[in-house]
Each structure stands twice: as C-alpha cells, then as structure tokens.
Amino acid sequence: MKYSLNWIKKYIDIELSEDELYKKLTMSGSEVEGCHMLLEDISDIVISKINKIEPHPQADKLQICTVTDGKETYSVVCGATNIQKGQIVPLAKIGASLPGNMKIKRSKIRGIESEGMLCSTKELGLGTDHEGIFILKSDLKKGKSFKDYFDDTVFEIEITPNRPDLLSHYGLSREIAAITGKRARPLEIVDSIVGNTESPIRVEIRDLDACPKYLLLYVKNIENPSSPQDIKNALIAMDTNPKSLLVDLSNYNLFETGHPTHFFDADKIQGNIIVRFARKGEKTITLDGEERVLQSTDLVIADEKKILAIAGVIGCANSEVSDSTKNIAIESAVFKPALIRKTKNRLGIKSDAAYRYERGVDINAPETSLKRIMKHFREYTTFEANSNVIDVSAPVPAVRDIVLKEQTIKSILGVSLESSEITNILLRLGFKIEKLLESSMKVTVPTFRYHDIEREIDLVEEVGRIYSFERIPAARPYIRGPLVLNKYRDFKDDLKHVIAGRGFHETVTLTVSEDKLYQSYGYQEDMLQITNPLNISQNVFAPLIFPRLINVLIRNLKYRPEQLGFFEIGNVFSGEEKERISILMYGKRWGNNWITGSEEKIAGLFDLKGELSAIFNYLDIKDKIEYQNVDMPYFVPGRSGEILLDGAHIGWLGQVEPDNIPSKRIKYPVLSAEFDLKALYSDEIITYEHFSMFPEIERDLAVVFPNQPVNAEVISAISSAAGEMLTSIELKDVYKLKTKAFSMMYRLTFQSGKKTLKDKQVDYFMTQIIKRIEGDFDAKLR
Amino acid sequence: MTQIAKLKNEALELLEKASTLEEIEELKIRFLSRKGELAGLFSEIPKLDPAERKQFGQGINELKILLTEGLEEKEATLKRSKRDLPPVDITRDPFPFRKGSVHPLSATYIEIINIFKYLGFIVVEGPEIEEDFYNFEGLNFPPDHPARDEQDSFFMQNGKLLRTHTSPVQVRVMESQEPPLAVVSPGKCYRRDTIDASHSSMFNQLEGFLVDENISVAELKGTIKYFIKELFGEKKTRFRPHYFPFTEPSMEVDVECVFCGGKGCNVCKKTGWLEIMGAGMIDPNVFIKAGLDPVKYSGFAFGMGIERIAMLRYDINDMRLFFENDIEFLDQFR
Numbered sequence A: 001m002k003y004s005l006n007w008i009k010k011y012i013d014i015e016l017s018e019d020e021l022y023k024k025l026t027m028s029g030s031e032v033e034g035c036h037m038l039l040e041d042i043s044d045i046v047i048s049k050i051n052k053i054e055p056h057p058q059a060d061k062l063q064i065c066t067v068t069d070g071k072e073t074y075s076v077v078c079g080a081t082n083i084q085k086g087q088i089v090p091l092a093k094i095g096a097s098l099p100g101n102m103k104i105k106r107s108k109i110r111g112i113e114s115e116g117m118l119c120s121t122k123e124l125g126l127g128t129d130h131e132g133i134f135i136l137k138s139d140l141k142k143g144k145s146f147k148d149y150f151d152d153t154v155f156e157i158e159i160t161p162n163r164p165d166l167l168s169h170y171g172l173s174r175e176i177a178a179i180t181g182k183r184a185r186p187l188e189i190v191d192s193i194v195g196n197t198e199s200p201i202r203v204e205i206r207d208l209d210a211c212p213k214y215l216l217l218y219v220k221n222i223e224n225p226s227s228p229q230d231i232k233n234a235l236i237a238m239d240t241n242p243k244s245l246l247v248d249l250s251n252y253n254l255f256e257t258g259h260p261t262h263f264f265d266a267d268k269i270q271g272n273i274i275v276r277f278a279r280k281g282e283k284t285i286t287l288d289g290e291e292r293v294l295q296s297t298d299l300v301i302a303d304e305k306k307i308l309a310i311a312g313v314i315g316c317a318n319s320e321v322s323d324s325t326k327n328i329a330i331e332s333a334v335f336k337p338a339l340i341r342k343t344k345n346r347l348g349i350k351s352d353a354a355y356r357y358e359r360g361v362d363i364n365a366p367e368t369s370l371k372r373i374m375k376h377f378r379e380y381t382t383f384e385a386n387s388n389v390i391d392v393s394a395p396v397p398a399v400r401d402i403v404l405k406e407q408t409i410k411s412i413l414g415v416s417l418e419s420s421e422i423t424n425i426l427l428r429l430g431f432k433i434e435k436l437l438e439s440s441m442k443v444t445v446p447t448f449r450y451h452d453i454e455r456e457i458d459l460v461e462e463v464g465r466i467y468s469f470e471r472i473p474a475a476r477p478y479i480r481g482p483l484v485l486n487k488y489r490d491f492k493d494d495l496k497h498v499i500a501g502r503g504f505h506e507t508v509t510l511t512v513s514e515d516k517l518y519q520s521y522g523y524q525e526d527m528l529q530i531t532n533p534l535n536i537s538q539n540v541f542a543p544l545i546f547p548r549l550i551n552v553l554i555r556n557l558k559y560r561p562e563q564l565g566f567f568e569i570g571n572v573f574s575g576e577e578k579e580r581i582s583i584l585m586y587g588k589r590w591g592n593n594w595i596t597g598s599e600e601k602i603a604g605l606f607d608l609k610g611e612l613s614a615i616f617n618y619l620d621i622k623d624k625i626e627y628q629n630v631d632m633p634y635f636v637p638g639r640s641g642e643i644l645l646d647g648a649h650i651g652w653l654g655q656v657e658p659d660n661i662p663s664k665r666i667k668y669p670v671l672s673a674e675f676d677l678k679a680l681y682s683d684e685i686i687t688y689e690h691f692s693m694f695p696e697i698e699r700d701l702a703v704v705f706p707n708q709p710v711n712a713e714v715i716s717a718i719s720s721a722a723g724e725m726l727t728s729i730e731l732k733d734v735y736k737l738k739t740k741a742f743s744m745m746y747r748l749t750f751q752s753g754k755k756t757l758k759d760k761q762v763d764y765f766m767t768q769i770i771k772r773i774e775g776d777f778d779a780k781l782r
Numbered sequence B: 001m002t003q004i005a006k007l008k009n010e011a012l013e014l015l016e017k018a019s020t021l022e023e024i025e026e027l028k029i030r031f032l033s034r035k036g037e038l039a040g041l042f043s044e045i046p047k048l049d050p051a052e053r054k055q056f057g058q059g060i061n062e063l064k065i066l067l068t069e070g071l072e073e074k075e076a077t078l079k080r081s082k083r084d085l086p087p088v089d090i091t092r093d094p095f096p097f098r099k100g101s102v103h104p105l106s107a108t109y110i111e112i113i114n115i116f117k118y119l120g121f122i123v124v125e126g127p128e129i130e131e132d133f134y135n136f137e138g139l140n141f142p143p144d145h146p147a148r149d150e151q152d153s154f155f156m157q158n159g160k161l162l163r164t165h166t167s168p169v170q171v172r173v174m175e176s177q178e179p180p181l182a183v184v185s186p187g188k189c190y191r192r193d194t195i196d197a198s199h200s201s202m203f204n205q206l207e208g209f210l211v212d213e214n215i216s217v218a219e220l221k222g223t224i225k226y227f228i229k230e231l232f233g234e235k236k237t238r239f240r241p242h243y244f245p246f247t248e249p250s251m252e253v254d255v256e257c258v259f260c261g262g263k264g265c266n267v268c269k270k271t272g273w274l275e276i277m278g279a280g281m282i283d284p285n286v287f288i289k290a291g292l293d294p295v296k297y298s299g300f301a302f303g304m305g306i307e308r309i310a311m312l313r314y315d316i317n318d319m320r321l322f323f324e325n326d327i328e329f330l331d332q333f334r
C-alpha cells in the first residue's frame, strides 16, 4: 500500500531521517518497497503574484498578465477567466517541466511573447480542473519553489495479510509510534453526533453474523463543494482523483482510518435499508457500469425495491451521490470477511473497500469514522440537519484477554527478556497489561488487532519483532537421531551425473503444459486437466515427458544440427502421479573429426539401448531387465519395445514416428526411452558371490532360421536347454539370406564353478541346445 | 693385452653393423656364450704371468659388461622398430565423445542439500499433485483468507491442486513420524503466475524443518546462518519479521547483496540486501493438525526458491533461461 509522508506527519512527529524510518519499518515487519516524490515530474515552478492584467490586443479570450516572483517580472499570456490582480499563482518559467513530458518554451501567442505559463491543478498533476488557474493561498512566499509547499514523499509498503490495521495512514502512524517509542496524536473527531432531525430511512439486518454492525447517518440539505486543496493533495498522493467533497471524504476516510464508508443519495432510497443475501440470479448494475448477476451467498445492501450496493465491495449506480444530491445517508458498517472475499473473487472486483473488508476491519471503527466525517462536514461545508446515528449491531464481542508467560517467550524466542521489557513493548503496541503471579501477565488486545492477535504465540511474535530478531543470539542445534534415512534422492542425483557423463544434457521443462502436445505424439488416454488454466498452453499435468524433450531438440537444432542428447527426470500423471526418466538421443553416435573421419555413425535404436544397458549396469539391475517387441503409437511401426523389470512393465523405447514431429530440420532418427524411476531404486545391499577360478570354454553356434526369430526367444531356448554351465550368450552376427531366412551366430560361454570343463561335456550341452533350437524354430545348423 | 683390444674392436664393429635380431643372437653366442670368445680368453688366464693375471681378468670383465649392455640395447631398439608403431602427436583432438551436463537447478539443489545433510537433515520428497489439506488447511491457512491470494493455485479435475510450495511435506512427515525430525524437502511447485524474468508457473523450492523439544529462534538462526555461510561465504545476514500462516513468529532472511557487497545496486533494488528465504517457528496449529503436541514440541521451518539462489550463484538474470533449455545455456554447466 502507498502512504503519503505528509499525511503520516499529521498524526506523529518523526525525528528519524526518511531512510532510518523505512529501515525501522522494514525491520519490524512492514517492508518498505520503494518511495518517490509526488511531484518528481515537475521542475521550475515558482510561487508568483499577479501584478497586472491587460487584454490581449489580438484575441478576446486571452489576457496578458504581468507576474512577479519577487525579483523579476514576467509577461505571460493566459486564457483563464478566474484570475485577478493580486492573486498568488504557480508560474512555470521558461525551461520548466510539467507532467506528461511537457516543457515550457519561449513562445509567441497570437503575436505576443509569453515568458512562461500560469498553471492549473490539472497541468500540475494535482487535480482535474484545467479551466482555471490554481489560485494559491495568499500567505505563500513569492519566489519559493512550488514544490516547497506541495511536494510529498509517497512510499510503498508490503502489508502482510495479517495486518489489516496498517492499511491506513492512522494505522501506520500507530505502528510507527510503537517502533519509535512516540505517541500518535488522536484523530480529530466530534465528541458525539446528536440528531436534530429524524432519518426517514430505517435499517434492518437479516443476518447479524454476516453483518455484525451497521450504522447509518442521515444528513439533510448538504452542500457538495469541491474539497479543500489539502484533501485533494492527499487523495492525489493515493492516485485517486478528487471529485467533490462528499465523494472525496469517503475516500479520504478510507485512506485515513482504513474504514470504508458508503455515501448514498438518500432521496434515491425507497423505504428502508435491508442488509440481506441476494436472491440467486438477482441482477444489479454497479458503479462501474457492469451488470452483475448475484448468488445467494452474496451479501447486499438493498432498499425495499432494489439493490443499492454489493455489501463491502461496490455500490450501485442507482443510488450514487451526484451533483443534484441534497440529502445523504452514510453507511459505516462491518461485514464478515470471508463473505466479502468470496463475492469479490467471484465477481472479479478489486476495490479499496473490499481489500480492507476481506482482511477485517476494527469493530469500533464505524463510530469513529462517522464522528470524523461529521468533523469534516462542520469544517468544510454546510448542511441543514442530521439524524442520530442509527445503530443496528450484534452484541459487542467480549474483551479479548490472553495470558502471556515469560517462559513461553524464552522457549520460543530463545532469549530471556526482562518482564519490564516485555511490558514496555506490548504497551507501546496498544495492549493493556495486568500483572499476574508466577511471571505471567494478562494482556488485553485492542480491537484493531482482533484479526491477528488471538493466542499467546501471537503475542510472542509481537514481542519478538519489536525486540528484533537480530538481537537474538544464534545457536547451532544438536540434531538427535536416529533419523530414517532416505537415499532415493541420492540415487537420482548420482544417476543424473552418470547419464550426463554419457553425453546427455539434463533439461527442466514445464510439467503444466498443453494436452495437444501429447495427443500429437499419439497419447490417447484422458489427461489430468487443470480447471483454472492461466492459458490454453498450460491446461494439463503432463502424462509423458518425451514430447517436451522433442521440443527442446527442435529448439536446439539451429545450434547443433548434427548431434544432441537430452534427459529429464520428472513427475507425470497417468492414472497416478509417478516419477519418470526420459532419454532422447539424436544424430551422430559420435561426431566426426580427424580420428573418426569416415567412420561416423548415426545413432540407431541399439545405440540408445546400449546407453540404457550402461545405466542398468550401473544400477546393478541388468539381469532383471528384459525387452519385448511391442508396437506403440508414439513410434515407427516395428521399431519400439517395452522395458520390463522383473517381468513388470516399467517403460518403453523406440524410434519416434517422424510424421509427428513438427520440424523440417529433423533428418536423423529421433530415439526415445522413457521409464518409471522409482522401480529402479533398491536399497538392497549387494552380497559378494564367489567367482569361478576354472577356465571358460567358448563355442560358436551358427543357425539358419526360416524367418526372422525373436532374439529374446532364441536366447531363452538356448539357456533352458544348456543348463547352468552356460554363463553367457552373445549375438555375434546376423545376416539375411536371399530367401526369407536369417542366419544368426551366437557365442556361448561355458564355465563350471567346481572343475575344469571337458570338451566332451560341452559337446553334450551343444547337442542338447541344437536339438532344442531345431525343434522350437524349425532352424538348421549352418 | 692386445688380445683383448683386438677382440673389443672386432666385437664393437660387428655390433655396429648388426641390423637384425638374428645377428644380435649370433653375436651373443659368438662372444658371450659359455664357449664363446670371451670365455676363451678367460681360459687363457692360468697361462699368464701371475703379475699380469689380475689386470687381464679385469680387462675381460670390462669388455664383457660393455658387450652385454651394447647387445641388449641394440636388441631392444631392434625389437621396438620391428613393431612398426609411428610416433603420435599427443596434442591432437581426442576421440569425439559427447559432452553432457547436469541442469544448473539440479546442481544448486545438490549443493544445498549437501549442506543440510552435513548438519544432520534427511531428504523427504512429496507429491506435486496435492490435497488442499496438506497445501493449505494443515498449514493453518484459514479457508477464504487473503493469505491464499499470494499462492494462487492451479486446481485439478480430480479435486486436488498443484502444490504451491513444498511446505505440505511438513504436514505429511509430522503426521507419520514422531520427533525428532530434521528434514529438507526439495521439489517443484506451481502458482498461477504469468511467466516473465522473475516468475514462472512452475518453480523449485526447498523446504526444511526441525522439530524436537526445546527448539527456538536461536536454533533457527544458527542453522540458517551456517547454511548461508557455506553457500555464499562470509556474508552479513538479517532476519526481518514477516508473515506466513504456518509459522509464528515468521521472518524473511536477507543476505548482503552478492553483487554490490551491500552498497546498493539494481539487483538488490538499491537496498543492499537480497531476500533468500522465508522462515519461522512452526505455528502450534500446524502441530495440532498433524497430531503432535505443541506443548511438548517446538520447531522451526524455512523455505527457499532454488531458481533465485541459482540466479544469484551463477549470475543469471532471467528465470526463463532455466526452462527454455538452450544448449548454449546448459552446456555452461557440468
């Protein structure tokens, strides 16, 4: 929220420099985020006096004024009609700047040279009146800079949601008083409001929980002049355009006390005011000209015929104060914060009133506000009569007392404070204190803090922040064990380095993404939709990772068209949330340089499979992994497969269907593998197995199959026929014969853990294997 | 004596001429074998004048050493040249292996987690698609309260939401384990923020909390100061009061600007301080909702944005760079 320093100074004397003040505020929890001068766009405007006014010889509507700044005189052409000899006015001299990048230059107006310009409030950025010149008070000193009288420092504070009491100049002054040890002057209000007329309007509240307090003040035949400059300046500092006294005072009161009030044109209210919930579907047009359709949870201020305002949020056009208004009714009420918030959010209305009501206002503020407004009325306008304050309220809430033990302060803040120090801090903040036995005290909370001080711990925070966390000594904790260690994160971090070490770049892409992306690669299941997406390109939680890696690939082809590899670890939602890893490989297996030369090789599926093997080897799960040929919509038919761990599906690999990739730059196969990560993690401790000291015997097995066999099936047949002496099978060679037949050569290794194998024994195993292969596959030994 | 000199000249001449391993072998047999010429000279010794014997013996020995070394050296040279391996220029480029990298956010996480592991914290991760209870209610966010505005959430079709911070893990851990608890929890979070240089709808956080008997602001400060010192070096810090629904008292932690040393610059918005985390004492309501006794236990919690810390560490000025994955960006990290 923005604050005017001049305004704050009305309530409290500040001896600190601005920087010191901002630092103190920041270090007590009200972070000052910036400040600027209100008139930073203005320069070279001086206070001057009109000595003479003559008509312009060439133009009826212009005049030539001779003005002086006390040293020199200037001849200025002016078109305004409100000027008179002897008035004090702001003069923009040649070279002066005004808001909107306006520079005053020497110029001739209808043949007469003008040595500057007399300024209206609008031209100075201090109002909306551009017809007349800004006539200043006669006691302003000629020759002084205009800024000396009218400039102000505007500073901005991030007010946290727990401190609605700071959302006003008076509220902040109270806080400054507490942190600087000063006192804020009380607001000037009338002692009491005594009626000398009857209000024609009565008030009925249907739900005292929704509206615990509603005050109404009727004022008869009130003049509505423009506001004094003082009030105008204050509003301008708050970025609010001054309009007329009645409108301005409502705004002024909000920025001053933090309490929203609403001024109705009393003659437009038909019958009595009823505070009620809207009927479902009920409509009204609000001050901003929008038609609003309401629901039965929206609290409204209505008369007997129509809705006058959406309670605490915005008024309606039908009862607005206008130039013809004679009699007014002022609402000063308290509404239930959660209700206001719900309505305001649903209707998408941001208003200063709603901002304060949803955070909570002081239950005692309605009376003070009316008394303050009455004080202003008596000072700045005239009216025929006013009513008594009509007061419809729920019973006054009980006084809030909290017991605070000094021991609690010590155990939470970690420092022992003197009882007098605690008392002093709380008194400065407006709490009342009664000492109890055993180092404790009864603390009475002022009503303006009811929204955030409810418990003992809230008082501990107050003491801590004013005492300053900076003064609390630091201590390293002793962390007691045993804690249940979880090494899964270490496992992932290690894995990232292993894969990066093999030439892949880790990416982080946005998991909130567009459903179309996944559909375009063939994902057919329902996706988990975001019901309130910010935009269409982020409407689901991703079911896959690899389409985003392809986007990264496409993006980077312009830098590296020949060779790229990426991987990402992240969560997907596909029936449930799970963590996956996706690996993408593209282009040359290795680049060409003076060594590889013509040997360069484009990565194919088996290069990617090799990378997976390396990873599974590292994780010591290679023996548990199997692959199966399965066609999948993401991949080129016949070029993909599933990955199984201990027989359970964990993911897939394949060559991505090139027709699905929206880039003309793709010229090599895009290879992708994606699988569940958690399944791979095991905290099993590896047990050492005794290894054989006896020699191995290798045999080659060359077989001709009538059709292309599935390698995994051949290996499985060989293994089951060979028995446990077979320690490894490697596919050494494959070639297609002229017919449909395939010739495959396997190298088998045999070894015993107990003795040296004899050739004769191995011959026997080989016979068994050949018999099995010939039988199962209709194959022939080559 | 001349006998030795003569033999020496002859042998050295032959050694010089020898160009094959066979010739070397022949020379070895001729001169050095048991029946070779040097052995022949030794057998001459008894025939000599006793006065000459010693000197003669020494002469033969020296020749023997000379020949043995000469032959061995020549043999080695011939053997190597026989392998026919040309010399290489070791300064040339190596075989072109591909270079990979770990994302700077991962690297930052690892660095931060290692510091807390050293202090005795363990790592626990939680789901990104979370229930309102864990994300808000269990953390003492009143329903329909403006405190929720700062954490504008994505709501999901299945009635859950995308967690807006890593703090839900606090509630999950406290619900399932008795203190002492010392946990850090890294992970992705989501808020309905439009992407720009300092905002993203997805971002990374690290949550930490310590719950035990007798934990106070003093321990909070000690832990965080240690962390900052390890990560940023000897820097000034300040603990500034703030508000979070789930801690009481709450504070934000600022570190002296790493760019200007506290003098004030554009990065620190002229304040000389950089905000790096939120922290506070866990609110008793959070303990109660998780089923722990707030009288027996107290604790502190803190949370920091990983992008922010990575930006400070690597001098990165735009948050979007982390998620665009330009190879020229990624390549700069290990």
Ligand SMILES: [Zn+2]
Residues within 6 Å of the ligand: B257, B258, B259, B260, B261, B262, B263, B264, B265, B266, B267, B268, B269, B270, B272, B273
């Ligand atoms: Zn700086």
